[in-house]
Amino acid sequence: MAHFPRRVWLLSAALAVALRAALAGVPIIHLSAQDGPFLEGSNVTLECLTDEEGEDLSGFFFQKYSKWLHRWISLDSDSHMRCWFYDVTVSHQDGRLLLSISNLQSWHTGPYRCASSNATGNASVSEAQDLRVEYLHNVFLTRSNTWCGTIGETVTVVEGANLELLCYADASKDPIYEWSWEGNDGVVASNALTLPKVTQEQEGTYTCQAQHPSLPQLTKTKSVQVFVESSERSFTLESVLPQSAPMLALTVAVPAVLLLLVVMVFSVLIHRHRAVAKKKALLEDSGQRTPIYKGSLESVPSIVVGDTHPLVM
Secondary structure, X not given: OOOHHHHHHHHHHHHHHHHHHHHOOOEEEEEOOOOOOEEOOOOEEEEEEEOOOOOOOOOEEEEEEEOOOOEEEEOXXXXXXXXXXOOEEEEEEOOEEEEEEOOOOHHHOEEEEEEEOOOOOHHHEOOOEEEOEXXXXXXXXXXXXXXXXXXXXXXXXXXXXXXXXXXXEEEOOOOEEEEEEOOEEEEEXXXXXXXXXXXXXXXXXXXXXXEOOOOOOOEEEEEEEEEEEOOOOOOOHHHHOOOOHHHHHHHHHHHHXXXXXXXXXXXXXXXXXXXXXXXXXXXXXXXXXXXXXXXXXXXXXXXXXXXXXXXXX
């Protein structure tokens, strides 16, 4: 019975610790005095709070979820993954825990949360705050059914041929595309502009406009000058080369292989010719080694057929 009070004391202490942990402030994360949308290049601040006013936040920290690593990364300074997020700043100001991001970029998009380092339950982690960065990058144009990539400022097409231009832009949301033609009030609400059987009258400047679906201020354009050549005098690279990638590769590979074979054949012939010439020179040298002197009994190989008389002095 002497140990009974000691057990009661230990049980009371454990209950007190559990109660204290249960009553600890639950972290809350929110965007500090800011409302979206958040445009690329702007600044944003996230703040970690608790439901206990005046609670010490030194044991709390920010985390960001990495979709590449499939895990939460701590953004405090002593984290070994902190170098991946060098452009964010975590600070403690007047008892407040702040996460500041300047010059927002597309890679800042994602969920953030606030967590406590001295607790293990769900109460130690806040709900995730999803930060979405809105952006619309440069517009680029391509020509369908061609082996080349993006096109430049001009496009040349043969009169009577079909022309299809495609417009693309990298954006946080699928952009709204429109094609317009200089001198024409018509607008094509699509990223594809199709001109069947092009005529000389369709020459001109065509412009594609890409606009963010919810932020009209995010709008960019790209123009291209279309030239139409007469079919009688037209000669373009695309008119003589196949348009598909496999056929283009075959067109380039076959001449290259033939050229390589020709070079190899010429190399073998030159090598053999040099070997024969060298052997012939050695034979001629060996026939001139025997000196000719008075009283010699050896004959010199005669050039004249039938000459068997030795040459003596």
